[in-house]
Amino acid sequence: xxxxxxxxxxxxxxxxxxxxxxxxxxxxxxxxxxxxxxxxxxxxxxxxxxxxxxxxxxxxxxxxxxxxxxxxxxxxxxxxxxxxxxxxxxxxxxxxxxxxxxxxxxxxxxxxxxxxxxxxxxxxxxxxxxxxxxxxxxxxxxxxxxxxxxxxxxxxxxxxxxxxxxxxxxxxxxxxxxxxxxxxxxxxxxxxxxxxxxxxxxxxxxxxxxxxxxxxxxxxxxx
Amino acid sequence: xxxxxxxxxxxxxxxxxxxxxxxxxxxxxxxxxxxxxxxxxxxxxxxxxxxxxxxxxxxxxxxxxxxxxxxxxxxxxxxxxxxxxxxxxxxxxxxxxxxxxxxxxxxxxxxxxxxxxxxxxxxxxxxxxxxxxxxxxxxxxxxxxxxxxxxxxxxxxxxxxxxxxxxxxxxxxxxxxxxxxxxxxxxxxxxxxxxxxxxxxxxxxxxxxxxxxxxxxxxxxxx
Numbered sequence: 001x002x003x004x005x006x007x008x009x010x011x012x013x014x015x016x017x018x019x020x021x022x023x024x025x026x027x028x029x030x031x032x033x034x035x036x037x038x039x040x041x042x043x044x045x046x047x048x049x050x051x052x053x054x055x056x057x058x059x060x061x062x063x064x065x066x067x068x069x070x071x072x073x074x075x076x077x078x079x080x081x082x083x084x085x086x087x088x089x090x091x092x093x094x095x096x097x098x099x100x101x102x103x104x105x106x107x108x109x110x111x112x113x114x115x116x117x118x119x120x121x122x123x124x125x126x127x128x129x130x131x132x133x134x135x136x137x138x139x140x141x142x143x144x145x146x147x148x149x150x151x152x153x154x155x156x157x158x159x160x161x162x163x164x165x166x167x168x169x170x171x172x173x174x175x176x177x178x179x180x181x182x183x184x185x186x187x188x189x190x191x192x193x194x195x196x197x198x199x200x201x202x203x204x205x206x207x208x209x210x211x212x213x214x215x216x217x218x219x220x221x222x223x
Numbered sequence: 224x225x226x227x228x229x230x231x232x233x234x235x236x237x238x239x240x241x242x243x244x245x246x247x248x249x250x251x252x253x254x255x256x257x258x259x260x261x262x263x264x265x266x267x268x269x270x271x272x273x274x275x276x277x278x279x280x281x282x283x284x285x286x287x288x289x290x291x292x293x294x295x296x297x298x299x300x301x302x303x304x305x306x307x308x309x310x311x312x313x314x315x316x317x318x319x320x321x322x323x324x325x326x327x328x329x330x331x332x333x334x335x336x337x338x339x340x341x342x343x344x345x346x347x348x349x350x351x352x353x354x355x356x357x358x359x360x361x362x363x364x365x366x367x368x369x370x371x372x373x374x375x376x377x378x379x380x381x382x383x384x385x386x387x388x389x390x391x392x393x394x395x396x397x398x399x400x401x402x403x404x405x406x407x408x409x410x411x412x413x414x415x416x417x418x419x420x421x422x423x424x425x426x427x428x429x430x431x432x433x434x435x436x437x438x439x440x441x442x443x444x445x446x
Contacts, residue, residue: 024440025248027440027443027444028436028440030439030440030443031435031436031439031440032436034439093443094439094440094442094443095442095443095445096439096442100438100439100442100445102438108336108339109332109333109335109336109339110332110333110336110339112332112336113331113332113333113335113336114434116331116332116333117434120418120435121435121438124435124438124439125439126435126438164442164445165438165441165442165445188444188445189441189442189444189445190441191434191437191438191441195343205441205444207437207440207441209432209434209437211337211340211414211432212254212343212344212347212349213251213254213255214414214430214432215323215325215344215347215349215388215414216253216254216257216317216319216323216347216348217247217250217251217253217254217317217430218388218412218413218414218428218430219317219318219319219323219387219388219412220250220253220316220317220318221250221411221412221428222318222323222387222388222411222412
């Protein structure tokens with residue numbers, strides 16, 4: 001009934017030890033660890049402790065060690081981690097040691113805003129390689145250097161261009177239909193900006209970007 | 224050194240009992256609880272258990288009870304919660320039992336996309352009441368029914384219009400300057416879409432919306 005909300009609920013509080021289901025918050029922290037490690041690396045620091053890594057993110061060292069333990073043995077007990085080695089290994093875990101290929105569906109205001117993130121995306125190892133829209137006036141040329149095709153040709157292009165992740169910024173009424181087409185074309189990861197529940201098979205992962213939740217949680221801190 | 228990353232690191236793993244520092248993830252889950260409760264309410268359900276509330280979000284019932292316990296006594300042990308009562312109390316905790324007043328700074332692609340969220344925002348109890356830009360061509364009229372003023376007049380308007388939260392979608396180079404002006408005008412909550420660290424005094428809360436982190440964590444699930 002409320003699958004879309006589950007995706008936003010954060011921690012799975014009880015990953016089992018033999019078949020560890022890694023909590024989503026751990027995956028997001030991996031992303032943050034690579035950023036901290038990159039800053040340390042750029043400052044010429046070669047080795048750090050779990051405490052130093054945690055301090056930079058407001059986490060305690062036990063949390064850092066627990067997070068990394070999901071993925072095997074890292075660093076030397078009592079000595080710490082080699083900054084570059086740890087960074088490379090985490091990027092390999094995240095799959096961002098290669099360029100992640102993105103497609104954008106829906107070239108409206110938000111879609112165009114995402115296309116203009118080019119510089120930041122490239123720095124982080126992503127590339128928007130193709131965009132789709134249903135409006136024929138937007139189709140045919142390029143926006144921010146990205147070719148825009150009609151959404152009716154989406155399936156073919158998604159396959160041919162070996163797209164990893166689809167970013168969805170279409171009107172709510174067509175979100176499910178576009179999702180179905182993308183999944184038929186082999187897509188298994190969707191970043192959904194549409195405030196709409198998507199029904200997807202189990203092997204497909206949907207992340208929801210819901211600004212209302214960000215605003216509500218800020219509202220809490222106003223008092 | 225890395226304050227901006229702390230804000231994204233999620234859980235504070237050790238809130239103390241006498242002076243509870245509520246983990247950020249709990250606040251976000253409150254927001255999700257209100258959505259679930261609203262759906263239950265609309266389905267005519269009057270009473271639910273912590274298990275039912277948890278099930279709808281993929282959380283166990285202990286997590287639900289622990290989250291709510293930060294804010295006092297809710298429901299009746301063994302009987303559950305009254306849906307409407309719980310929803311009202313959580314909205315009051317979040318401060319969304321009244322309309323939260325937003326200002327947008329930066330009417331570029333992303334800014335315009337945010338202005339077009341009007342319908343969803345209103346449903347959730349927010350209202351963008353004013354926007355600012357440095358480009359004189361964008362200033363003077365309205366966009367999506369929201370008046371746009373020049374950023375040099377921002378301080379005055381933020382005060383006069385009793386703004387609660389500023390959404391920042393300006394170029395990275397001016398983000399800090401705009402932030403300083405907003406804080407001088409009494410703003411204590413900022414939703415920052417600029418991939419840039421903001422230096423703020425301790426009483427000011429900044430939430431970062433970082434799409435790279437969403438994409439990286441999706442990338443992990445591709446394998």
